[in-house]
Amino acid sequence: MFEFKLPDVGEGIHEAELLEWRVAPGDRVKEGDEIAVINTDKITVELPSPRTGVITAIHGDVGDVIEVGTVLVEIASEDSAQGTMDAPATATALAPPQKPAGRTSARAAKDIVVAAPAVRRLAKERGVDLTALLGSGQDGRILPADVEAAASTMTAEAPAAEASSMPRRLPLTGARAVAARHLTASLNTAATTTTSFEAMGDGLAQAMAQHGISPLPLIAKCLCAALCRHTRFNATIDQADGALLPHDGVDLGIAMAAKDGIYTAHIRDEADHVLDALEEVAQIGRDAGVQVVVSHHKAAGLSNFGKTKQTLPLIEKFQGQQRLTLDMYPYHASSTMILPHLVKRCRKVLITWSKPRPDVRGRDLAELAAEMELSPEAAAEALAPGGAIYFQLDEEDVQRVLSYPGAMIGSDGIPDDQHPHPRLWGTFPRVLGHYSRDLGLLPLEAAVHRMSGLPAAQFGFKDRGVLRDGAFADLVIFDPKTICDSATFDAPTEPSIGIDRVFVNGAPVWQQGRPSGQRPGRPIRLGDTSRGG
16 A cells, blocks of 8 residues: 655645546556546556556545645555555645746735635635635635635625515625626637637636536526527627626527427526416417426425415416426425525524534434534535535425326435435335325326326427337336335435336346445436437
């Protein structure tokens, strides 16, 4: 066993940011293989004889600022006859970073942000661009107080939102606004040149990464608009304040309509302004001529209990005017990231995972807040980044949406959560057993169709969701008298009962109460559907 340590990555440079891992425990490596990326540099390993080894452990998370000499990986020899390595592992940094003239310290270099991981997380949550704070911290290091001060300044400068109606624009602040303006300029240039859109997407992803925010949502919207217009791109970003304008959704829809795509919408607001949000996505669908699926329809927040009495007739009206449908999951609690602003509108909040506090998964936020001597909102902020379950839905609303003809059923489960929402394990048996058999909300045949044939038809999956000769044999053999979900909010990974066998593409994957070990699943690509133009 030997250790691979971060080498000197440049004369006088003592720290570097870990941007990406290229290996994982169990990987085999040989001399010259890439281990990690720090700053903009690739780190390779040079192994003494024998020249192959197996990664047994890696140390450090992406975003960490690490010092020269820090152990990054531990490597074991694959050659048992050789025993342990006599010579130490060394490393080479490819393309050493270019430092500004006269700069000899990472803390002073203007192209390197020096901040602890916790500070980086805080900046991301507050929407603060760390690169704008270079030079403001003590000895070049950015502190939490610097981030809070910048966030307060942005809040003071931001225009007050109108409380009386849903905003017609989605404001972007801080790093997002800076990145949005950068993307607009890039797209305006790229869309009128011969630059490939694939290369354009890669460049935009790098630009967003430099600002510490996820590239996918904004790139998807802007890039689809550019693809739609091909030779001329009218910016969807307001240059004055970096806000997404309403017509960006129409641009996205037009691009999809050309290929008979589907606009699956996580609508702008599922709480106080849910009716306005439904009007908005329906208008986008009509203006773009694209089918709309309202994802996970609900009326969220204690003050909105019963509002599905208004949303469902509105959806029914839209269905008489355009192609529009919806899906739902059969639970009175939702789940997403830890978001402090959601706490007040819930009866209860459970933590599904927390990076600062992995030990609190499955715990009640109110109890944790009391232990931490914080308000629930402040406790949520302290536990982020993480995930949570929000008890903010009315059971009568859930049943009303489930009873609505044509509502598709899906789990919206999050498999990576350490203490997941029980919908991941229990959605479909819960509908078949509790809601169909026990409560009689819908016939068994309708329940099965809503979670199989109907979604397959809506999304154009050929030969799926039906029982007939020549179709794919995706089958669940269950006992209608006993099938029931066992997963609860306290024990969310309990397997359901009443399921005898499961087949995927004709091969058994579950039988005799255990998985078979076969993995016959296959991706459904555009060519496997009736869509695509």
